[in-house]
Amino acid sequence: MRSNAFYAPETIQELIEVLELKKDNRDFYFIAGATDFAINAKKHEIMDYTAIDLTHMDELKRIEKVGDCIEIGAAVTMTRLEESNILKDHGNALAEAAGRVGSTQIRNRATIGGNIANASQCADTVPASCALGATVILLDSEGKQRELPLEEFILGIGHTQIKSNEVLVKIRIPNGRKMAYSSFSKVGSRKNVTISKINCAVRIVFEDNYVAEATMYFGSIGSKVIKAVAMEKHCIGRAWDEKLLAELLELGSLQIDQAIPTRSSRHYKRIAVKGVISDVFNDIVSQRGVI
Amino acid sequence: MIINAVINGEAVEKECNPNKRLVEFLRDDMGLVSVKEGCGEGECGSCTVLLDKEAVTSCTVLAGQINGREVTTVEGLDVMGELKPVMESFVKAGAVQCGYCTPGMIISTIALRYKNPNPTEDEIKRALEGNLCRCTGYNKIIEAVKKIER
Structure with missing residues (x-):
């Protein structure tokens, strides 16, 4: 038709x-x-x-605290994500990721729902949302909703679990805990208005100065985000210091070698990964220093 | 579809294909030719317009999406008296060469000043990062934005 x-x-x-x-x-x-x-x-x-x-759906343009979670409407723009005080406090990685997307004009229009549902391997809000433990909420033609983890929702480049009678309406992230910090960084072919060649998002929870929980994701490497399990485990119980950083940099390169062993971009990305890991590591150092 | 929007300060009611791009609607249906199409992918910024006072690339907006919204182009800024100080500063600084990017640059500048009347150089650069200029090398444009008289 x-x-x-x-x-x-x-x-x-x-x-x-x-x-x-x-x-x-x-x-x-x-x-x-x-x-x-x-x-x-x-x-x-x-x-x-x-x-x-979907730009006339005011209900999908809100960022709000609901119970133990933060709910982000699918039609919230990158500009609003970046400026959101709720996110700065409880989901900093996502606010930072949104601020690094495209140009001012693009950020004024592009939405988190679009970035997720489009399922580009280079999407910046996807690893950031994954690091924050995001789930997506889909609404169907019968008015029923279903919720599933974002990481499961995206199947590959341009492919998601969305059905023809469904629409992505919300992204839900657990409310940040007191000693939780999150950060995002990316590298592209130029400084701004750039598509990620590699990006990284982390969420770290501290207890008595030691890492109690760590979540780390890389994007733009394969067709889906990669959860850096070895790096996450390596952080547990450790102080957030230079020694840990040096070890994480090596584990990062190893992660790239394992993820894309045969690709020519491996040689570039196994070095570039160290840059994004350093960025997020140092950002968390400065966030802790401020608070 | 009949589109109802405020374009350059005036309520407009116009029959048009809602799925055509805003840049085409503004140029072809409204005769607002300050809006230039460059890349057609939201990368170059020459088609930038104000949508509800925010800078957006009109090649990545569908005409139907402006229903009930407010769109402003350089022509409208002229009528509203907002163009003159910005234009004069661009001319004085030598920030216009071929001029193709200029309407977009001006719109991004105005959008920045709505949000932030006293921007720093970094803030100016960020606001204009989505506007490409292949002639000037940007320094004169940034100078022009810095020196706009109030």
Whole structure:
């Protein structure tokens, strides 16, 4: 079916009604910031399609504390993520990641929901959200919601578990604990307005000056984010000092060797990884110093 | 679809294909040719406009998405009297050569000043990072933004 329709639901009920129409049609596209869509439409010559605009859904533009969690609407822009005080306090890695996406114009439009659902291997908010233990909440055409871990939701480049009658409505992250710190860093081919060649997000919980919990993710290496399990384990019970950093740098290179043993980019990335690990390590040092 | 939006300060009601890009709507349907298309991928910033007072690349917005919103281009800034001090500063600093990027640069500058009337050099650079200029080498543009008279 070729069409050129445009739906702009404003409430969850209206969104559910559009999902009912969408489920049997392949030419329906969710559009939020359209920063990825516009490029794809041009590249693949998508001329006639039905757009479901999510930018008029005020309900999906909020960042709020709900119980023990922080809920982020899928249509929250990178600019709002970066400026959010709630995130600065409880999900700093995500605020930092959002601030490093694209340019000012892109950050004013691009949304976290789009960044996640588009499932690019280079997405910056994905490793940051994973490090914060994020889950995604999907809404279907019957009005039912399901929640699953973000890491499981993304299957590979451009592929997610979303069904044709579902839409990503929220990202949920556990509320940060008192001694929890998180950070994000990336390397691209230039300083700003750059797509990650490698990025890294960590969340560290301290107890009496020693690491009690560590979560570390790398993005832009393979088709999915990589959980750096060996590095995480290595941190437990340790003081956050230069000795630990030196060991983490070596483990980081090892992680790259294991993840992409045959790729030519391995030689660059096994060195570049040390840069992003140093960045997040030092950022956590300075965050602890301030508080 | 009939689009209802405030464009350059005036309420506009216009029939158009909602799935065409905002840059095409502004240029072809509204005759606002200060909006230039460059890369068409949100990278170069020459099509930058204000959408609800924030800078966005109009090649990555669908026309239907501006329904109920406010869009401002350089033409509108002129009518509202906001263009003159910025334009004069650009001219004085020699920040305009071929001029293709200039409308986008001006819009990004105005958006920055809405949020931050006294930006530092780093803040100026960040606000303009999404606007490419292949002539000036940027120094004169940054100078121009610094020296805008109030």
